[in-house]
Amino acid sequence: MDVQERPVGGPVLARQHLLDHDRDGPPEVPLERADFVPVDLRDPAAVRDFFAALPRLDVLVNNAGGAPYRPLAAADAERHARVIELNLTVPLTVSLAAYEHLRRARGSIVMIGSVSGSRPSPGSAAYGAAKAGLENLARSMAVEWAPEIRVNTLVVGMVRTELAQLHYGGEDGVEAVARTVPLGRLARPSDVGAAAVFLASDAAAYISGASVLVHGGGERPAFLDAATVNKDQQGEPS
Numbered sequence: 001m002d003v004q005e006r007p008v009g010g011p012v013l014a015r016q017h018l019l020d021h022d023r024d025g026p027p028e029v030p031l032e033r034a035d036f037v038p039v040d041l042r043d044p045a046a047v048r049d050f051f052a053a054l055p056r057l058d059v060l061v062n063n064a065g066g067a068p069y070r071p072l073a074a075a076d077a078e079r080h081a082r083v084i085e086l087n088l089t090v091p092l093t094v095s096l097a098a099y100e101h102l103r104r105a106r107g108s109i110v111m112i113g114s115v116s117g118s119r120p121s122p123g124s125a126a127y128g129a130a131k132a133g134l135e136n137l138a139r140s141m142a143v144e145w146a147p148e149i150r151v152n153t154l155v156v157g158m159v160r161t162e163l164a165q166l167h168y169g170g171e172d173g174v175e176a177v178a179r180t181v182p183l184g185r186l187a188r189p190s191d192v193g194a195a196a197v198f199l200a201s202d203a204a205a206y207i208s209g210a211s212v213l214v215h216g217g218g219e220r221p222a223f224l225d226a227a228t229v230n231k232d233q234q235g236e237p238s
Contacts, residue, residue, distance in 0.1 A: 041090045048097045057101035059200040062091035062134075063112045067127035069167075080126035087130035092137060103148045108200045111138045111153040112192070115215050118155065135211055142209030150208040152199045157215025160186035182217025 026036035039050050041064050051057070065087040072080070095109055102109065114131040121128025135153045142151040158168075158177060164186065168177045178185045195214050198204055 044093050047093055051097040056105060057098055058105045058107045060098045060109045061196055062094055064090050067124045069123045071123055072125050083126040084130045087127055088133045091134055106148050109151040110196045110199050113153040113155045115155055115157045139209045152207060153211045154195050155211050155213050156192055158186045160188060180220060187214060
């Protein structure tokens with residue numbers, strides 16, 4: 001889901017419009033008061049046509065993204081560029097297409113970023129580079145488009161989704177990875193959704209250009225486990 005229209009103060013549309021770049025089609029269980037519209041987000045003309053047909057837009061959540069595990073030397077530059085396109089160029093394309101609607105509604109944009117944008121990302125370097133760019137793009141948008149449009153980024157850590165095993169292995173791998181997170185678990189999709197709703201709402205009316213970390217406390221520094229002193233005072237993960 002890449003575009004959401006949500007009530008954020010004042011009269012608004014009664015439905016959400018969910019724009020998806022995925023080829024799998026709409027969800028098996030219909031979402032109440034929601035329309036699912038498949039659009040190729042790499043096609044700027046199709047994106048512009050989608051927004052031109054909307055009567056109003058209050059909130060844009062740029063959630064398109066992702067990347068396979070791919071070491072840099074395992075693919076050519078063109079394949080890595082496709083990852084950058086999906087994770088950076090597409091949110092720019094969508095945001096520009098939504099600009100006039102959001103300006104009139106004094107709306108909000110929420111970028112879905114990643115901790116991969118602020119740390120080394122071996123195996124997904126192009127993805128990490130794109131997410132770093134996305135966070136910077138959001139800060140620039142927040143300045144250029146103020147005061148009519150607020151723009152923020154959720155910097156998301158590891159999330160337990162139906163595809164988590166592709167990144168972390170089976171249930172044992174998922175649980176082992178979860179133990180490295182200070183809060184002791186991976187994020188639930190609802191954790192990310194709740195943070196996005198907050199940033200889009202009037203409760204965050206004075207928040208713009210911000211990067212909100214949704215990562216359960218981050219990552220325990222590797223040197224703590226490698227060090228041979230102060231083991232009883234380091235607060236080792238449970």
